[in-house]
Amino acid sequence: MIQITVDIPEGSLASLHKDPESFAREMRIAAAVQWYARRELSQERAAELAGLSRPAFVDALGRYGVSLFQADAAELVREAMDG
Incomplete structure (x- = not known):
């Protein structure tokens, strides 16, 4: 594990x-939630970062008002049409 010091x-x-x-x-939780919301981390990696x-x-996603699902409406429509 890497340790980071922040002032x-x-x-x-x-x-x-x-x-x-x-x-x-x-x-740590706030950063993980933010990076998950921006699709920079998977749910698994974000949970790991958050500890x-x-x-x-x-x-925690619910407390921060972030959707559990990362797909937007256009992606869901595309997936439905491709499937």
């Missing part, structure tokens, strides 16, 4: 009412 202003943590550990955990099981990652 965060103390005021930001205070404003969010987070301790460093919970902030780091939430930041969550896949069912827990699916729950």
Whole structure:
């Protein structure tokens, strides 16, 4: 596992009412959700990055208002017509 150090202003943590550990955990989840939503990570890899099981990652997607399904309407129509 690779470890990355990020400098965060103390005021930001205070404003969010987070301790460093919970902030780091939430930041990993937020990044994984964002990269999943932008289709840069699969659900499996995003869950791994977030440090969550896949069912827990699916729950996180719901909390962030991100669809579990990555296909848009045009892709679904194309797949239906090709199938």
